[in-house]
Amino acid sequence: MANPTDFSLPESISFLSRTPATLNTLLRGLPNAWVRCNEGKDTWSAFDIVGHLIVGERTDWMPRVRIILENGEARPFDPFDRFAQFKESQNKSLEQLLDDFTRLRRENLAALQTLKLQPEDLCRRGRHPALGAVTLSELLAAWVTHDLTHLHQLSRVMANRYREAVGPWSAYLGVLQCTGHSAP
């Protein structure tokens, strides 16, 4: 059993490097009934979630790593727009989004490895505009856990499509009891 407080940079990279291929395997070529279904008004589909992950690659994770290393707490991170994908994904196909996410994640992990972060770097601090002081290792752990949050959301969104179709089995299917834990 791993100690949950025990952040590991190589194990985080090992996880982060798989997410594009995982989503590609799960979603590419899947009927739109799965890819475009959501949980109702103002909720996200698998298509929206992939778009959101792209925005994170472009504007959140590695830009914030660089702010910590270059400015420390002196310059707060730019706020992250959690709804940018609704504009940016317009007129794109899911296949384009999956390709964009794959490329951006690969570039970002290559850039992360180029930094050759040392254990003492992981304790360096930055300033989140709402959360206050955070460390570089907390940012990197949040990157991993953000992928997992959206894999968790994705499975719930897709399961919603068969909420009625499963009949009495709904009592046994935990994903159908989940009402979500973040907005959205």
Next chain:
Amino acid sequence: MANPTDFSLPESISFLSRTPATLNTLLRGLPNAWVRCNEGKDTWSAFDIVGHLIVGERTDWMPRVRIILENGEARPFDPFDRFAQFKESQNKSLEQLLDDFTRLRRENLAALQTLKLQPEDLCRRGRHPALGAVTLSELLAAWVTHDLTHLHQLSRVMANRYREAVGPWSAYLGVLQCTGHSAP
């Protein structure tokens, strides 16, 4: 938007056929810190979850399809052992489990397609030992949603590893607010 009551056999098969490759992409070669971590005593790791999916392929989904077609409600389904994987997975590697799941799912979907189910077949009824009367389409929808329940669980189990490491970001990471919805 798909109508959630609108079960589709081809779309279900399209989803079910992807799960082994999705788990393979996500888990094969991943450090044990991710694959073997769980949420504490008597909870399941990714390794345990793959083992559980194998037991379902062997003893639950297609055997129950056949019972419905051959016996209808006259013969209740055999109860499903939700803990059989703890014995069956012993001395196996994750890679063996992923290979076994891939093979069994492929065989089961080939068998399902050989049945050439017609719309009227989907209304045929069987008897679940605890839930009572169920239809064939409910069984097949539950097969899909069971995969999604365990993808949902898997993302939560793996996120638990970084519950402390994310620091103040835990407030924003929905997967860390999920306490699970079924036992286990």
